[in-house]
Amino acid sequence: MVQAMTLPQHIRAILFLGLPLIGGHLAQFAIGLTDTLMLGWYSVEALAAATLANTLFFVLFIMGAGFAWAVMPMVAQFHAKGDDVMIRRTTRMGIWLSLGFAVLVLPLLWFSAPLLRGLGQSDSLSAAAQSYLRIAGIGLIPALSVMALKSYLAALEHTRIVFWITAFAAILNALINYALIFGNWGAPEMGLLGAAVASAITNVIALLGVMVYISLRLPEHALFTRFWRPDTEVLTTVFRLGWPISLTNLAEVALFASSAIMMGWLGEVPLAAHGIVLQLATAAFMVHLGLSNVATVRAGNALGREDMAHLLRGAAAVGGLSVAMSLVTVSVFLFMPEVLVSAFIDPTDMRYGAILATGVSLLAMAALFQLVDGAQVVALGLLRGIQDTQVPMIMAAVAYWVIGVPISYLLGFTLGFGGPGVWLGLVLGLACAALLMVVRFALKMRALLQG
Template identity: 40%
Template sequence: MSEHIAAAPDAARDTSRRDGWAAELRAMFELAWPLVIAQLAQNALHTTDVILLGWLGSNYLAAGTLGTTFMMPFLVGGVGVVGAVAPLVAQARGSRDIKAVRRVVRQGCWAAIALAAVLVPIVLQIKPIFALLGQDPGATEMAHQFIQIAAWSLFPALGIIAFRSLLSAFDATRAILVITVLGVLLNAAIGYVLIFGHFSFPRLELRGAAIATLVTNVAMFLMMVAYVLRHRRLKRFNVLLRFWQPDWPRFREIFRIGTPIGLTVLAEVGLFTAAALLMGRLGTDEVAAHAIALQCASMAFMVPLGLGIAATVRVGMAYGRSDPEGIRKAGWTAFVLGTGFMAVSCTVFLSMGPTIVSWFLDPRVPENANALALAATFLMVAGIFQLVDGAQVVAAHALRGLSDTKVPMILAILGYWAVGLPVAWLLGFVVGWRGLGIWIGLAVGLAFVAVVLVSRFAMRERLGLLRPR
């Protein structure tokens, strides 16, 4: 009984916020801004490695990019599955089913452990897989050195998602921000020391970057668990109580909703992985340029992604309390904010491309000239597809708040692999536009998915997506 009494103020506050677009905008902004900055900080973890490895040389950057690109689909696929905790907890909060919160988070941790146990052995096989894909043997060996250590970070990284979902659903997004920023600083410090061998530490180069990644993820996971267990509002859930007790219906529900989410994200990231592998067939300069442009585009993408996560929570809470008007306002508010920001980033990429890419490779080194020129060209294309990229991620997350994941998965796979990748291959290798053609193919795939997902959210009532939970 005490759990329901404690939940009442939250539910009342959420109900009071339903009235008016301005109120929804304030609620969305309060929830989203720490998530946006946290997503930027999360992306900065990888950006730090890109910059540090770029200082070592383009061959180290290319090898690190190949290793990270290979692991990323497995990571984000697992993140998508465990990410089902977020809409389920938000819906439970909206319907004031507080006991379900503990059960969902606990089974989210189970899902994280199970997924990592399956994925890590696969990721460790990077060397034979890259050999079959025809990648450069030297770059493959260097990427192998990185992955043998970094692969183990999947365990804490997926565990973080379960606890982050709880924090997001209960408006504790500032804690996510603080922990992520601390992670960035820790990763930068360890990476700087171990990659270059400063302060009497051995010069480990790629292995140093991998150790920094692993240690940082473990530290962030422990900080997040400690916060949930000690915070006044959150410790009442006792999320680790009887942790080993199974709850198979909740466990299956996470995979039922989360597997399509994981496959959706995997389809998108897999498209970029395929693009990196295609770049690998063109040369080291193309891979390095692709890494730089992709890192810039990814950094901008973190803003609508953070807004999308907030949309999942706000839409999920409205769905849990059977509030169609709240769903409408939450979804479209996040959409306007996300696409508005991407319009700004598009302008920045188009007007400042050469300057931005020079932050990653030293323009004074003659050997970097071709990679810098290619990166500036790729970044112009990335600027053009910023708008559709922001639209598709916000729409996908809004639909997840309604537990609508299967059809968006099919549409995403179709858009990325039946539209985007064939266009990339055609323009890159048949027409002969090389890296530029590959990036145009990426833009076409994103545009297709944006149109169909935004249309689906707009027709949510007609499609029966608002049926009672």
């Protein structure tokens, strides 16, 4: 009989598994952050176009990642049971579904200008965003494949390599950006398109790195041997678990995408400020997302061993770490807003003051939702670990689209509060999601403990 872990032991185990995952998420985020920083210094117009383009790209990326994230709890459960065959079958079909999704949505990226114009964006912004997406969009195929393989590695607790490969990709992206955006080191000055080329190249190299590591270090799973052979049974199982995750992801990321669209209605300066603050808020969110991934892996592992007491104590530990991180982030956002926002803006730009003032007000709103954003994503990770995805999908849709988006529009436009009003709607939507998800997990745990 395995001895029960104490709370400090749970925290140490979470940090051992989670810190590389958090680092990997932050390194992945750094790729987008590098684009924002360098394009912000290149021109406000390029930054606004990249904000719009990356919003659409991220909506599709995070939706497709649902199938990759479905791999994580399943592989964790099979790993606990020592079932290497099912680990291989599950991971392969997760990659199949990720690839299929990427191919299906590529036309949306290629012909994105009409879509963006239909959402109220200007002709010039829409055309620039489409030019970016016709290059960067190709990277969606390797990016989703990498997500599936990272989920596989995380479930097997090979988290350090996830960090190192992603960190290398982030550094490479920064170097290529520096060369191609500004025309340094003899490269052509491509501006916005240079960032798109850097993004596509980085995703391809990251995929090759992950594949090489798996082939060398985990040959027992033979993931890429006869990869083309279909496995209808497992494909269906992964799809059933993954599609609600995809739609839950879509509901949340579309909430932020809709906010970008609304900020675009207010003009280039509010949209640029929104892009900056969203980058800062996303950096903080990456920590909670890493903790959420740990929660999924450890919950799936505990479920495979049928150790519900372990699952519950682990949930309490990961929740406490998320709250502690939120308090740190709130303090930084409230006491250092000018320092954070100004780092993204060329001080010689005539719109510097307007962007800084708007960004500072939006960052105060971002500080408000740190606690609730962390709570909802960690609760979602725990629910995915016990393979409960359909009801959380419905909860997310209600919280984000019945509450969040309408209130954002009401406060931002009907009542005239502008950008801060739009962001306050985000806060209320996330708060509703957090409450629903936490209550759902508590009810599911009570049922499991009684069963």
